[in-house]
Amino acid sequence: xxxxxxxxxxxxxxxxxxxxxxxxxxxxxxxxxxxxxxxxxxxxxxxxxxxxxxxxxxxxxxxxxxxxxxxxxxxxxxxxxxxxxxxxxxxxxxxxxxxxxxxxxxxxxxxxxxxxxxxxxxxxxxxxxxxxxxxxxxxxxxxxxxxxxxxxxxxxxxxxxxxxxxxxxxxxxxxxxxxxxxxxxxxxxxxxxxxxxxxxxxxxxxxxxxxxxxxxxxxxxxxxxxxxxxxxxxxxxxxxxxxxxxxxxxxxxxxxxxxxxxxxxxxxxxxxxxxxxxxxxxxxxxxxxxxxxxxxxxxxxxxxxxxxxxxxxxxxxxxxxxxxxxxxxxxxxxxxxxxxxxxxxxxxxxxxxxxxxxxxxxxxx
Amino acid sequence: xxxxxxxxxxxxxxxxxxxxxxxxxxxxxxxxxxxxxxxxxxxxxxxxxxxxxxxxxxxxxxxxxxxxxxxxxxxxxxxxxxxxxxxx
Numbered sequence: 001x002x003x004x005x006x007x008x009x010x011x012x013x014x015x016x017x018x019x020x021x022x023x024x025x026x027x028x029x030x031x032x033x034x035x036x037x038x039x040x041x042x043x044x045x046x047x048x049x050x051x052x053x054x055x056x057x058x059x060x061x062x063x064x065x066x067x068x069x070x071x072x073x074x075x076x077x078x079x080x081x082x083x084x085x086x087x088x089x090x091x092x093x094x095x096x097x098x099x100x101x102x103x104x105x106x107x108x109x110x111x112x113x114x115x116x117x118x119x120x121x122x123x124x125x126x127x128x129x130x131x132x133x134x135x136x137x138x139x140x141x142x143x144x145x146x147x148x149x150x151x152x153x154x155x156x157x158x159x160x161x162x163x164x165x166x167x168x169x170x171x172x173x174x175x176x177x178x179x180x181x182x183x184x185x186x187x188x189x190x191x192x193x194x195x196x197x198x199x200x201x202x203x204x205x206x207x208x209x210x211x212x213x214x215x216x217x218x219x220x221x222x223x224x225x226x227x228x229x230x231x232x233x234x235x236x237x238x239x240x241x242x243x244x245x246x247x248x249x250x251x252x253x254x255x256x257x258x259x260x261x262x263x264x265x266x267x268x269x270x271x272x273x274x275x276x277x278x279x280x281x282x283x284x285x286x287x288x289x290x291x292x293x294x295x296x297x298x299x300x301x302x303x304x305x306x307x308x309x310x311x312x313x314x315x316x317x318x319x320x321x322x323x324x325x326x327x328x329x330x331x332x333x334x335x336x337x338x339x340x341x342x343x344x345x346x347x348x349x350x351x352x353x354x355x356x357x358x359x360x361x362x363x364x365x
Numbered sequence: 366x367x368x369x370x371x372x373x374x375x376x377x378x379x380x381x382x383x384x385x386x387x388x389x390x391x392x393x394x395x396x397x398x399x400x401x402x403x404x405x406x407x408x409x410x411x412x413x414x415x416x417x418x419x420x421x422x423x424x425x426x427x428x429x430x431x432x433x434x435x436x437x438x439x440x441x442x443x444x445x446x447x448x449x450x451x452x453x
Contacts, residue, residue: 013408014405014406014407014408017405017408017431017434021436022436026434027435028433029433030430030431032408032409
């Protein structure tokens with residue numbers, strides 16, 4: 001039992017019990033062992049018990065003292081114990097301040113990666129984030145497209161992020177304005193669907209940009225036209241062209257061989273600037289221990305200098321053309337159907353002129 | 366000022382000055398908790414004698430041990446065989 005002191009006194013048990021009780025000292029587990037009486041008192045009463053026994057001239061021995069004070073007095077030179085206690089306290093302090101997990105909920109339309117990106121820009125996870133500003137993080141999350149509200153709460157080592165998404169925007173059609181439906185491109189009509197109004201073109205017609213496809217009038221009789229609301233969809237073939245000038249001489253950054261390393265603990269950003277005028281950075285994240293994920297980051301700065309490099313276009317023609325073709329493909333309107341594409345290469349001075357053509361069927365209204 | 370116990374004695378018609386204010390709780394005859402004793406008189410393995418007012422309370426049994434004792438409460442454990450009030 002803790003905080004108890006066990007005495008052994010050469011006296012009658014009855015005498016000891018009565019004399020200690022008289023002085024307000026509670027006695028436990030009294031046992032008679034021949035001429036000795038063994039008993040236990042609370043550690044807080046131990047000193048008083050000693051005084052009473054001394055005053056009565058009774059010889060006593062303390063058999064055991066399980067008080068906290070006696071423990072430390074006994075182990076005053078046990079530095080290992082104190083070091084261990086200190087190490088555990090520090091471990092608990094750091095581990096309690098460490099964030100290791102993110103739990104995101106409430107997002108259906110907004111991608112979790114976007115939310116994680118905002119969180120990781122403000123907090124190191126896993127990392128030591130004892131005094132993080134969660135209010136500022138909430139404001140940054142609300143600034144994301146599609147999010148109307150956010151709450152960030154920390155419980156233990158987990159960051160709970162709950163987002164509230166905006167309601168989807170509703171397209172409101174204004175039917176009070178009588179406006180023609182016009183073409184956005186120079187095109188050849190492939191399909192027209194008229195919901196209301198009068199269609200002015202047919203499949204195969206050539207239409208210029210801005211030309212009326214569906215007019216906001218209806219014919220009520222011979223020569224009689226009444227205003228109406230024009231609504232419909234039209235599709236047509238559109239040609240999209242892109243020209244790219246590719247130089248045969250490129251400037252690229254080349255490493256000189258000099259480098260400098262800098263280590264950052266717990267994601268704390270500092271003002272370190274490498275001693276190079278031009279450099280590139282390599283970042284490597286490491287963990288001190290697998291049990292406690294204390295993160296440190298090693299930044300390696302490599303000095304670079306610009307160097308001219310001759311590029312043989314024709315040796316890498318396929319890859320270069322594919323790169324530009326794919327880029328152009330990503331720029332065409334969404335929902336379009338690619339009918340065909342081709343490209344043309346011309347040498348102009350020391351450069352290469354690459355012209356890419358796309359024929360697409362797309363919505364023109 | 367009279368306490369609840371004194372009030373009870375008055376209603377029963379018992380003299381207050383002789384009242385002992387004793388409460389004995391026996392736990393399956395393996396332990397007995399006594400509140401209101403006035404001191405320990407005898408303590409042996411087979412007998413424990415307590416002072417209660419003008420009388421004495423005798424607890425007889427085997428392997429008797431005092432688990433805890435204070436100025437007015439005592440907890441005794443062991444094989445309790447009898448409790449008896451001894452008049453002087």
